Amino acid sequence: MSATHADLLSDLLDGKHRALARVITKIENREPGYRELVSELHSHTGDAEVIGITGSPGAGKSTLVDKVANYYRERGETVGVIAIDPSSPFTGGAVLGDRIRMASNVGDMDVFFRSMSARGSLGGLSTATSDAVKALDAFGKDKIIIETVGAGQNEIDIVKTADTVAVLMPPESGDNVQMLKAGILEIADVFVVNKADLPGANRTVTELTEMVHMRDGQPTPEFGDDVEYDWEPEIVETVAKDGEGVAEFVGVLDEHYDVLEATGMLDAKARTRYAEEIRALLREDANRLVASEIESQGGIEELVESVFERETDPYSVAAEVISPIEDCLHD
Ligand SMILES: Nc1nc2c(ncn2[C@@H]2O[C@H](COP(=O)(O)OP(=O)(O)O)[C@@H](O)[C@H]2O)c(=O)[nH]1
Ligand SMILES: [Mg+2]
Incomplete structure (x- = not known):
């Protein structure tokens, strides 16, 4: 590792946000030497809780993520947010919103916001995302939130980096429950009916409830017999713009994480991710x-x-x- 990278690494581990931002830029651009850098991060990771939030554009993801991040801050936890914009070839698309968000968090750098985009990179955004998560984890963030626009395979791969996945379902949006892609259904641990102030929220909740029950009893794929994990996706209602339901939502996230830990599923998922990463x-x-x-x-x-x-x-x-x-x- 070069001397500059060694300094960067030690600054990151010392809690300097500038170094964290620079490391993520190196990851995003696959700058020479980034692999050694990420390599060194690994031994410092494994303590963060990673939450993925996905849903169609305009569902209220960014609004909810801001509220959740502030909620964690009030509990005394540190937070890192990565907003992914897979469609944009530049960070361009996400920049405006995220600049505003960063400005609203000036003075509270314990919520670290960062947007990332595809940039036509070969290795793909899901590798870059999981590397960026490592940087945040090694930095010492307690909670890492990945915000991504659903619902292609690319987004599913990205969100698999998370321990808990929340899918936002605004009411009456044309995103009705039948249209949910199978892949998204399988990865959802929590459905969030956001914009519950709008008409149609009850119906969306009912439809989701029916769907969850229909899928009940299906075995958890791929994780083997020693994992006693049996989680039925929860459905919560929020009005993200007013902060309503945020405490309940975070409660479900906490509960899911506890179940993951208690059943050994947290480790099983990590092992699956490492296998995929190596491949x-x-x-x-x-x-x-x-x-x-x-x-x-x-x-x-x-x-x-x-x-x-x-x-x-x-x-x-x-x-x-x-x-x-x-x-x-x-x-
Ligand atoms: N009525 C209503 N509007 C909301 C709510 N949450 C977010 N919005 C609005 O929905 C729009 C899109 O929100 P945004 O968070 O940018 O959605 P994203 O594209 O999923 O990140 C914004 O104008 C928000 O103010 C909500 O609970 N109720
Ligand atoms: Mg957004």
């Missing part, structure tokens, strides 16, 4: 090895030409490109 990093590495092997065998255009001229075929080319890499692996 994702290796895919990144393997892709890079393949790209450099293609270059050293004359570049993709040259390979394409020989296929085009019927001198060889794509299968043979692939076998030739991979062969030196395979040889190294077998050594």
Whole structure:
């Protein structure tokens, strides 16, 4: 690790927010050396509670996140918020709102806000998000909130970084319950019917309740037999703009976290995430090895030409490109 990175790391661990912000920028931009930096963070992580909040644009996520963050602050807990904007190629889209939010928290840097975007990065936003979560965790934030716009696969992957996932469902928004994507349903630990001041909230609650009961009794996938985790998604109503229902919502988040801990599910989830993280990093590495092997065998255009001229075929080319890499692996 470079001397600058070593300083940055020690400043971050000393609780300097500037260093935290700079580390997240390095993560977001995949700056040279960021991997060593994230590597060093790992041993300092494992204490934060990570909460994912998703839902359609305008559902009230940012409003609710602000209220929840302040609630935690009043309880004496420190908070980090990462707002993800997967669609925007720049941080652009999220910037205006987040500048305003940062301004409203001036003087209380214990709520640390940060927006992140895709920037067309290869490794993907979910890797960058989980790395940023590590930075916040190592920094010592008690609660880390990830806010992301639902409901594609990308967002589902991002929100899986969280221990507890809340899905916002505003009433009468066209987001009716039937339209919820299966993937989102599976990851929701809490449904929040926000904008409960608007008509239709009761109906949304009823629909969600029916749906949750219909799904009741389905086994928890992928976590094996030693985990006695049996959580039925809770449904809470909030009026985020007035802070109504925030205490109840946080109560459910606390309860879910307690159940995760008591049943061993917290650790089971962490193990699953590490497996996924290792695989994702290796895919990144393997892709890079393949790209450099293609270059050293004359570049993709040259390979394409020989296929085009019927001198060889794509299968043979692939076998030739991979062969030196395979040889190294077998050594
Ligand atoms: N009526 C009502 N409006 C709300 C409530 N919560 C948020 N809003 C408004 O909904 C709009 C979108 O909120 P925002 O938090 O930016 O939504 P996001 O896109 O999901 O982050 C804003 O104008 C909020 O003031 C609520 O509980 N009731
Ligand atoms: Mg928002």
